[in-house]
Amino acid sequence: MSEIKKVVLAYSGGLDTSIIAKWLQDEYQCEVVTFTADIGQGEEVEPARAKAQAMGIKEIFIEDLREEFARDFVFPMFRANAIYEGEYLLGTSIARPLIAKRLVEIAKDVQADAISHGATGKGNDQVRFELGAYALMPDVQVIAPWREWDLNSREKLMAYAEQHNIAIENKKGKKSPYSMDANLLHISYEGGVLEDPWAEPEESMWRWSVAPENAPSEPTYIELTYEKGDIVALNGQAMSPATIMAELNKIGGANGIGRDDLVENRFVGMKSRGCYETPAGTIMLKAHRAIESITLDREAAHLKDELMPRYAKLVYNGFWFSPEREMLQAAIDHSQKVVNGVVRLKLYKGNVIVVGRKSESDSLFDESIATFEDDKGAYNQKDAEGFIKLNALRLRIAARKRQAK
Amino acid sequence: MSEIKKVVLAYSGGLDTSIIAKWLQDEYQCEVVTFTADIGQGEEVEPARAKAQAMGIKEIFIEDLREEFARDFVFPMFRANAIYEGEYLLGTSIARPLIAKRLVEIAKDVQADAISHGATGKGNDQVRFELGAYALMPDVQVIAPWREWDLNSREKLMAYAEQHNIAIENKKGKKSPYSMDANLLHISYEGGVLEDPWAEPEESMWRWSVAPENAPSEPTYIELTYEKGDIVALNGQAMSPATIMAELNKIGGANGIGRDDLVENRFVGMKSRGCYETPAGTIMLKAHRAIESITLDREAAHLKDELMPRYAKLVYNGFWFSPEREMLQAAIDHSQKVVNGVVRLKLYKGNVIVVGRKSESDSLFDESIATFEDDKGAYNQKDAEGFIKLNALRLRIAARKRQAK
């Protein structure tokens, strides 16, 4: 690894990445550039500026990426109905490639030779950051302090912070025992009591949603309008992707929607327990399937269903910027041209219930054929006999052979 | 088609199949044998005997197939986590092969040359019955009256019934406007207002579950014990498969669990709206995924996820008795040897929430590795660098080539 002169750090403004900023300056004797993004985590990003300045950082990038995140990452992924391992809506996974993309773009701009991040050596995020970065800037150097340093306990970190005059904010109230991550799509919790998969997390852990028990006793009805597989309006009102997600998070969270508690398989080879709140995402997945149910051809839908687990795995593992994810996306996007219409949902104490779907332009639901009543010849029931007979032919030939044995 | 002498009819005891029994006698001048099965539909089957006798049927088969249904059909399917089109738990689909199997077994026993059923020419059930029958008795003849006769309206049917002295029961209260089908796994609703996919069904349609709104305001906690992927005990008490399902239907229904409202793609080529109540199934799917989450290898789980849509489609389309379904089952069953342990669930107003999973014998969740705390060397974070570097290699080589253009 050649000498590092300048490194762009994904900087949250929090204690850990502040320590990293200092450590990079000391350890590598290099200039540090910070990059802080608002991707809907729900915290102010501007305070990161003063903190960075206090550490002598000269080049400070602070950006609002919420629309890009929603439009170019979250929405395409929801066209795929992506769920990892039947449960996880990929909230953390989908944010990493965007951060990686901006890190290397900035690195090119400021002529840095390295990037750095605060992800640990046990998790998926290091993989997602670094695969994204390498795919876009193949000769970038990556510094992952958690894999290098010996500050491997809270105590050592605190000592380092104190020794280097890094402000340790004492947030009001108790410090969360959980490791958390948030963006427009979700907030996640790991660690603490969750390390025992038999233990139920206490109610106080959850931050974005009320418990179903505490949600309103009256349901909320909403309508979502789709164009080419993407939501373009809520209750008839056109909104940008990020606004839609923010609104759905609010409405969903208020109705106790989007909590998930699961054990997942990390790309690095271990199982880990995570809890997630994904109010908008939970609504979006259900609604997207509903609008597809009346507009998408059967075999297109089934092909999507068979490709989905692979797509989700690619996103989870950090292969967003890969030819294979792009190939799948091309197939999926091709199918979405006809996914236009409106879905009506009932939200009630944790439940997302589809109560209606319609599409003037693209509905393939043909009442005149499907009806239990007289269809006036729209469908010839006699066709079914030949259909069944030929579908059965191979099974009958094989059965005769077995009988003959 | 050669002359029919004796036909075995799948006989529910209801008006439609009673008319079919009469019509077969008249039209084919053949002997009719009735077969009525209890597969957990929740209605008495014994009354079918007197009705059949009243029509002059001499050979009457009435059987309780609930355990066989749960053990040999529903449970193997749930090992696959099967869902059709992201929503449908295959409640009707999975019952048909069993009926087909018994129909042809009886046909062989009584030396009948044909079987008959009451499924229409527009639906999936005709396909499922007939594919099942042909696969097991390749030269059986199948009579599907709905594809043959001209009794294609309620009025004509009623006239036929009256004319032939077939008792039309006037069930107390209003007749349901829906076409329904029930067994241990679910009850389904089609037709009526559901033919408009934008219309929300009225609350009175649902029969097996209370509305989430009317479910208890206190959650119910249950524990399910798994052996080789199958539930063997509820709250620590060993039970047979059918008993478990009956119990979970009761508990789930009381907590507003298992309603689904969807538009599905039929094998015969049309879209159709259906509503389903699947209380036990909804709980079983969630719980099975949870026990797999700590006991199943990652790649085994992912392979199952990728094969699942195909498995579900095979069941939906009626290919239960096919070499390809059996091949998939062999792979799935192989994976389930280690799926042993206990899942704890919280049921609350429509929500099935996993709150704990454990497996003394087979948990692959290794706290010492996954921990956020010091792992004492169980996992070497430095390994991650090489892992990422080699996973990135192909992406980097390609990126360099693009840069050089």
Added chain:
Amino acid sequence: MSEIKKVVLAYSGGLDTSIIAKWLQDEYQCEVVTFTADIGQGEEVEPARAKAQAMGIKEIFIEDLREEFARDFVFPMFRANAIYEGEYLLGTSIARPLIAKRLVEIAKDVQADAISHGATGKGNDQVRFELGAYALMPDVQVIAPWREWDLNSREKLMAYAEQHNIAIENKKGKKSPYSMDANLLHISYEGGVLEDPWAEPEESMWRWSVAPENAPSEPTYIELTYEKGDIVALNGQAMSPATIMAELNKIGGANGIGRDDLVENRFVGMKSRGCYETPAGTIMLKAHRAIESITLDREAAHLKDELMPRYAKLVYNGFWFSPEREMLQAAIDHSQKVVNGVVRLKLYKGNVIVVGRKSESDSLFDESIATFEDDKGAYNQKDAEGFIKLNALRLRIAARKRQAK
């Protein structure tokens, strides 16, 4: 089915479709329009005009579709490396959608209400013609005489021809005992002694290629230039798609290349024996894989390999004009942007041997990394340890659990 006034017939000019033309006029009392296409079958199409006129046909369409066939059907299919059941290069399958497309386009032009073809009721071609037609003109009526009439033996056909003054050409020499079909991609043989899958066909059956035994004893070397996955030049000389195929058929056939003898599974449910000569196709498949081997990303290539059997099945079954084939094509075509370069092949007595592949612009083969010699740090062998360790982690955890039992 409503009354037919005008029907467009896929007319080869041969005896069978001449009989059909007459039969349609008689049976349906309708006007018949003929459509005859040159898709490279190697016979003159112009003579069909006089024959049609002799039967009183007024609207006669004769078209040269060779370039459209090669460019829009064969070439896209070869981007997918499509092979059905590990052996069959889909020569017949890929021609049918084009014929169907032109049939319905002409039907619209001449305001016909029906189309007709000469495919039998046992084969795949009826399915391919009709699925194609329905997908493009959903309310077209299809007349498939072989499924309707009672001319089900050679004798009856001959009698009918004689009775209606249809000229029976006595081609010079012996009549082939095989049913044959030819186009730019292949010639096929079915029937005759081939109906016994244990019987080896006599050498005289084959028409497009010499036997390997009779091919030159000196190899032929050729170079094929690829752009975006398609061949654009042969031995450095730019050529149109159809010209390339014609040339490769000539060169391949002369070197004994492209014969195949197999038993395949038809969509209608039976197995059938077929023999095929596909000289150009056999060369193109091998060469395309070779150019992909140095230009395509590993995971893109593997995804293509996993999707290929499904793509081939769709083409075989006649679903060319379907959303699912188009989705797969979108994914495949996306991957081909980088498939540029040259492949060098040695053709010798039935063998197609790749002896070189290169791509100035897009080769991902990096000698400096792959070398067995000192790579000067291009690849860090130490990375492999971490790569292996983390790939092994889940296997080790599971093995420890098994040991503990």
Added chain:
Amino acid sequence: MSEIKKVVLAYSGGLDTSIIAKWLQDEYQCEVVTFTADIGQGEEVEPARAKAQAMGIKEIFIEDLREEFARDFVFPMFRANAIYEGEYLLGTSIARPLIAKRLVEIAKDVQADAISHGATGKGNDQVRFELGAYALMPDVQVIAPWREWDLNSREKLMAYAEQHNIAIENKKGKKSPYSMDANLLHISYEGGVLEDPWAEPEESMWRWSVAPENAPSEPTYIELTYEKGDIVALNGQAMSPATIMAELNKIGGANGIGRDDLVENRFVGMKSRGCYETPAGTIMLKAHRAIESITLDREAAHLKDELMPRYAKLVYNGFWFSPEREMLQAAIDHSQKVVNGVVRLKLYKGNVIVVGRKSESDSLFDESIATFEDDKGAYNQKDAEGFIKLNALRLRIAARKRQAK
């Protein structure tokens, strides 16, 4: 890594692994146990004993594993019709897990705490050895000298050998410029001029087969008898798996069969050029597909085809001892119960031509249905109409919707 006391080395008897044996003794100050296996590489293994003794090795294992290799590794893989990237028959890949298995079994027997092998840090073999070992003995330590030492050139190795009195055999004749690996399934060549993928290897490289040009001008016909997907007899004579392979290598090689020249994608992320001779395997793959073509159900065959690339990738990447490979094997093996019969092949100058296949007990080829002649009602052509109509229904509904736009 804890202290190593005893290590089992995969020892070929050649220079490289002799140097490793010495280096391990010196570097780790540990006892070295050698393991040398005959897996059909075509060289004597017994001479390894004296060489090991000369270096002071006390525990020396020399084993003939040919039958186990053929029966438990090669044959199961050929049931899957496995080919990697459309070309490679996995000759090296399939041998590694067996060596890994014996290494750890011996390690357990002799109470060694580590294993060692001579694979480099750039290739797939290190991965295959180590994944296999970790899966069977999770806490084994692995020493991969090529990733550790600084003997990274031929010169340094020679110097080390000389310095430590390791005999450098001067094989008669010219030393091969290629890196080679051989076993019962194949011999492989890498390096040298092959590092340029545009260069054709000289004829003298190939060792197991004659050039097609030099093969006999008379074809050789053989018959292979299959039971449950495995070859059990050659030309009617029952033989053990390893014997069959040895015979087919001889016959195939004499007829110029089984050469392949390709660029493949390694698991570690780079492309590499390899040439292979796989005479028996090339014949076995073609023959297995042929016997399946008449005995295997269509959908079982298609499912196998879709799973095959994944299976091949697992074997290539070294995941033989993994739950997912075992799941796929369970599905594949389930399908092979009916794969019984005889295949007749013509071998001629590089060509493997199937000329007949038959199966008394399990042929699904039904001449009475498939015939072009009158089938006497075995198949009702009218069924095809309904079959096509319902297969087309979804396409027609969608086309109508598009028309209405």
